[in-house]
Amino acid sequence: MEEFSSLYAALDLVESGYEIYPLSANTKTPPKGHHGYLEATRDQNIIVDWFQNNPDYNLGLRLDTSHLLVVDVDIHDSAKNGKDSLMRLQRQGKTISSDTYIEKTAGGGLHYFFKYTGDKVRKVDNWPGIDLLTDFTVIAPSEVDGTAYAPLSGRTLADIKPAPNWLVDELSTNNLNGASEYAYTTRLKKYTGRLIDELVSGTSSGNRNVWLTKVTGQLFASGADPENVYRLVQMVNDNFVDYPLPENEVTKIYNSILKKEVKRIGRSPVRN
Known part of the structure; x- marks a missing residue:
């Protein structure tokens, strides 16, 4: 170019x-x-x-x-x-x-x-x-x-x-x-499909922290690798949250959910 x-x-x-x-x-x-x-x-x-x-x-x-x-x-x-x-x-x-x-x-x-x-x-x-x-x-x-x-x-x-x-x-x-x-939704849509729909639907400024905390927990529940969860949460925040949270807020939410995962199955935090 x-x-x-x-x-x-x-x-x-x-x-x-x-x-x-x-x-x-x-x-x-x-x-x-x-x-x-x-x-x-x-x-x-x-x-x-x-x-x-x-x-x-x-x-x-x-x-x-x-x-x-x-x-x-x-x-x-x-x-x-x-x-x-x-x-x-x-x-x-x-x-x-x-x-x-x-x-x-x-x-x-x-x-x-x-x-x-x-x-x-x-x-x-x-x-x-x-x-x-x-x-x-x-x-x-x-x-x-x-x-x-x-x-x-x-x-x-x-x-x-x-x-x-x-x-x-x-x-x-x-x-x-x-x-x-x-009919399509009830016949085919599984957990991953519902999660994708929620991620893309996004949220507005009124409940950004609560919503992003919830979807971060849902991403961990899907069994995804923690590093991939972090990247996806960043992407969702940048593209589907109106207006996006600062990066340090996203990291704080991620680490909070990850600590619960550590207690549950022994994963270690990966973000500072």
Whole structure:
């Protein structure tokens, strides 16, 4: 990636009314101390400060405040090939328009961008290999593993078309691959699924300490390695707590729960 290309792209985006946020170089994750899409902004002074000090940062786009939907089509898993799912949808009369703004992703998939004003949702594998994103996404000219996200056919965000009606209906109902969400949940969801749902749902400033203490205990109860628990708690705090706790508070919560684990099964604290 050329030096400052993310900065130039970010300034172009905010001039068009979009909100952006930084990602660590060559990754999809926020830099340490940043809070992902929750700190997305149009403030050019903040953006210049981010990217002048870190010209290799990748670029994230907040979708809900930009009134956008991304259909994320992955092809790296042969058992869940998103292009195969697109073909099946097309045979059902459900077409994902190819005349909108599209980016090729670093993994070789495609991001279809559409205008969308409905509820904020994030449906992973709504169809095999296809995610529906209305909260946040990585955007060009970001690079992952040395491969850049790039627009197809020289298009720009000015080419974005409205989301097709059938897709808006898909996002505004409780259907999941044709089954009711309740039926899906009661049939398939186990402890790990419920825990993931709670982590991603996050919390607000009113009960941050209590909530993070509870989910830290749940992560330990899952049997995860203490080091992985600590990393995940940090990530959850940075991305799903509004507003995130200071790092020393997160560490204090972690150590408190870990001490109970030490008494229970003999683990040793790993954080100072």
